Amino acid sequence: MSAPLLACEDLAHTYLAGTPLASVALRGVTLRIQRGEAVGLVGPTGSGKSTLAQHFAGLLRPTSGRVLIEGVDVYGRGVDLRRVRRRIGLLFQYPEHQLFEETVFEDVAFGPRNLGLDPDEVTERVQWALRLVGLDPDWFARRSPFSLSGGEMRRVAIAGVLAMRPEILILDEPTAGLDPQGRRELIDLVRRLRRSQADLTLLLISHSMEDVARLCERVVVLHRGQVFLDAPVRVAFSQAERLREIGLDVPRVTDLLIRLRAGGLSVRTDRITVEEACEEILRALQG
Amino acid sequence: MELLRTISIGQYVPRPSVVHRLDPRTKLLSTVALMVVVFLVQDFRGLGLFAAFLTVAIVCSQIPLGFVLRSLRPVLFLLVLTLLLQVFFGAPDGGTVLFRVWSFVATREGLVQGLFVTARLVLLIVGTSLLTYTTSPVEIADGLERLLGPFRRFGVPAHELAMMMTIALRFIPTLVEETERIMKAQMSRGADFQTGGPFRRARALIPILVPLFVSAFRRADELALAMEARGYRGGEGRTRMKQLRYGPHDAVAALMITLASIAVLLPGRLW
Numbered sequence: 001m002s003a004p005l006l007a008c009e010d011l012a013h014t015y016l017a018g019t020p021l022a023s024v025a026l027r028g029v030t031l032r033i034q035r036g037e038a039v040g041l042v043g044p045t046g047s048g049k050s051t052l053a054q055h056f057a058g059l060l061r062p063t064s065g066r067v068l069i070e071g072v073d074v075y076g077r078g079v080d081l082r083r084v085r086r087r088i089g090l091l092f093q094y095p096e097h098q099l100f101e102e103t104v105f106e107d108v109a110f111g112p113r114n115l116g117l118d119p120d121e122v123t124e125r126v127q128w129a130l131r132l133v134g135l136d137p138d139w140f141a142r143r144s145p146f147s148l149s150g151g152e153m154r155r156v157a158i159a160g161v162l163a164m165r166p167e168i169l170i171l172d173e174p175t176a177g178l179d180p181q182g183r184r185e186l187i188d189l190v191r192r193l194r195r196s197q198a199d200l201t202l203l204l205i206s207h208s209m210e211d212v213a214r215l216c217e218r219v220v221v222l223h224r225g226q227v228f229l230d231a232p233v234r235v236a237f238s239q240a241e242r243l244r245e246i247g248l249d250v251p252r253v254t255d256l257l258i259r260l261r262a263g264g265l266s267v268r269t270d271r272i273t274v275e276e277a278c279e280e281i282l283r284a285l286q287g
Numbered sequence: 288m289e290l291l292r293t294i295s296i297g298q299y300v301p302r303p304s305v306v307h308r309l310d311p312r313t314k315l316l317s318t319v320a321l322m323v324v325v326f327l328v329q330d331f332r333g334l335g336l337f338a339a340f341l342t343v344a345i346v347c348s349q350i351p352l353g354f355v356l357r358s359l360r361p362v363l364f365l366l367v368l369t370l371l372l373q374v375f376f377g378a379p380d381g382g383t384v385l386f387r388v389w390s391f392v393a394t395r396e397g398l399v400q401g402l403f404v405t406a407r408l409v410l411l412i413v414g415t416s417l418l419t420y421t422t423s424p425v426e427i428a429d430g431l432e433r434l435l436g437p438f439r440r441f442g443v444p445a446h447e448l449a450m451m452m453t454i455a456l457r458f459i460p461t462l463v464e465e466t467e468r469i470m471k472a473q474m475s476r477g478a479d480f481q482t483g484g485p486f487r488r489a490r491a492l493i494p495i496l497v498p499l500f501v502s503a504f505r506r507a508d509e510l511a512l513a514m515e516a517r518g519y520r521g522g523e524g525r526t527r528m529k530q531l532r533y534g535p536h537d538a539v540a541a542l543m544i545t546l547a548s549i550a551v552l553l554p555g556r557l558w
Contacts, residue, residue: 019354020300059471082479090475098472100497110494114477146501160476 003071004032005201006056006168011065012225013051025051027225028065035167038194038202040212040233043222044247049205050093052222053170056203057090086115089166093173095157096150104130104148104156105141111164129159133189151182158186162193169193170203175211187214209251213237213272221248234270253277260284298460299423305536306348306421311430313537314422317544321414324548325407333551334406340547341414348421358416359409366405373401424456432522433531446522454510462503469498 101107377397435445
């Protein structure tokens, strides 16, 4: 079997190690993610999700343990971290706060230019990325990113990451602070992206179990810096009790099914989207 | 990549120590005394004694010595530069020649002078950072406001100064974290801050500085709004939840510091 695209072995990280302010963020995390997988990374606040993401993205050195891309130790000797970072796009929380250029075009072009692409290729990628996030390049490219609405700024920031054409896309709370409409659009965007690029590997950090249910096939639950649960989405969400133990929840439709079952209706509880739940309830009522 | 590691100015380290419990006014005045004394000391014996007293104070504060010394790291360059300048130019009238680098002459007198000045700076920085390690920004500002209070009639805006200081100190760690986050975000978009000449490096800072300024202004706006929403209208008639009060241990500390200052200053002059 070939090495997984992305993996970490016994990864541990302590912030401000060796000072009175030291705090442990990760304690021995081992994960394997195959090419093309979509993994949801969930966990209560402070469970180490963002810290883990930064290790994967080549931005934070582990205190101990290893991060491997195709079996190669990312933080090993002689590995150029900049090359690693090119393969992985990390969208930080509230990415609109990192915009800096005078025009939307220039801002989205920042990444591709850093890749050393020629101007034609840069232009092509910027327009592709802007269209993908639903911003018309003719209308938006020349405008200042600071004149846009919050939702539009977020999309420009996402385009800035997508224009790098990463193999692995890590999204850290991409829907935080968006209204329901913006949320839906963002989920659709990620779905479109995965359809158009089947080998794209996705790591989604989210507090929204609905988002994870819609976009991912597998869930990794972190709790106090350790892997609490690593299972296919359906299996994970059918263990509502365990998730609630650590302050997490299951998608609301799953919750509904669990309650119906408790009330005597014989429904399966491993349904996670509204459509599936509808079918299941109808089946149970008719059957 | 952990900037917070190197920037430890203004970092309050809570500990259940005697030094932490002292009234901030005592600690502020002691720091002022420390600054005056460190510049009045004229010999190595005095500095050595000073260092000994400072070490005792650090031990009492329960903050690891190594962590306190870390506050020197940001100014290391300045310290080395001071030392070098003194070694080569400290004795303009000439002195015992130690060695030469090109046309620069290092003198024995310069070296002695350089070590003295550098030691003085080190003690000054370590001493003042002990204040910020053991006193929360709010306490420092409170103490400062009370100490400056009598000068208000001469037009010193005591409350405003204290408030500005509180806010500035409070936001240092926040802005450092923000800087780190923005840097990482731009690095994951292929930005490179480490290579290239000085011009390229300066240009590479733009993607960090612009978002940082934007966010600093946004924070300032939000903070002003939050303060006004809670009825802030300046220091006039404002009451405090925590009243400052001198206790017996403040008297003891003041006495000890006075005695220590005299002990440090006397030897050079009298003995």
